[in-house]
């Protein structure tokens with residue numbers, strides 16, 4: 001009997017030793033220590049052992065059960081530890097790996113310019129208006145004193161979507177829309193996209209303008225000059241000078257083009273200002289009384305001033321950008337420089 005018990009212990013040791021998976025150990029546990037296991041059947045066979053040998057053999061059997069139980073639970077712990085280590089190896093985070101590129105974007109230079117200009121004018125009491133990019137001929141041209149077949153339409157020939165529907169060529173269309181719907185006092189600026197059949201280093205087929213309109217009693221050219229001079233000093237720097245040159249727009253009378261001293265050479269003359277010391281930034285004028293009347297505003301009581309600037313041009317001047325097309329290429333190296 002003693003030999004039988006010893007060989008059972010040896011068998012258990014060998015099998016446990018050879019086991020590689022937890023599932024095998026569980027099976028061995030059942031086969032040695034379970035209800036129908038080898039040790040249990042040894043205990044059941046005690047009744048056949050002669051009376052005088054029972055205490056000694058019983059002690060052996062109990063020792064064998066404890067030994068086998070220890071062998072099994074030690075191996076179980078060992079395999080559980082190994083399984084945990086394997087899991088941790090698989091799930092570990094390699095902190096030496098390159099980080100994911102999560103660089104934050106930046107605002108487009110034109111957006112920066114729009115935000116700055118909107119800030120300046122809202123600080124002066126203007127509100128922000130807007131209108132549609134697909135516009136009626138009436139608002140883009142006719143109400144602005146540009147009847148059909150007027151020669152000034154040539155410069156702003158555009159993309160038509162029908163006889164009277166077009167992609168607007170100027171944010172001045174919002175002037176007409178506003179005056180038709182609102183009585184003075186009016187004090188608005190309107191940023192937005194406009195379209196023209198242009199394409200070169202300083203002209204783009206789509207660009208952005210900001211329109212300004214003030215209509216009230218006693219508005220004069222002096223108000224326009226004072227307002228735009230203050231604006232230029234805020235946008236560039238306080239030493240900036242402005243120059244008003246006579247010009248022509250059908251919807252303003254008189255009309256002017258406004259130049260500022262070059263912010264690169266401060267008026268001395270350089271490549272950016274083509275040696276003149278001055279850079280043109282916008283068109284403006286006193287609202288033509290004909291336009292006020294066509295839009296339902298009594299020109300004997302009210303007068304107005306209006307101006308329109310090109311956002312891309314201002315961005316080019318402010319940031320020294322030589323070609324307008326760079327603004328539309330979305331080259332991330334260029335855009336990153338505005339962070």
Ligand code: FA5
Pocket residue numbers: 169170171172196198199202203204205206207209211249252280281282283284285306307308309310311312313324
């Ligand atoms: C106008 O569009 C007038 N509506 C401005 C105005 C408003 C005058 C109110 C009087 C009263 P002009 O065509 O000059 O004017 O355009 C205004 C500005 O838009 C120009 O000074 C220039 O900076 C910009 N611009 C014109 N064409 C282009 C283009 N193709 N690409 C980029 N910028 C342009």
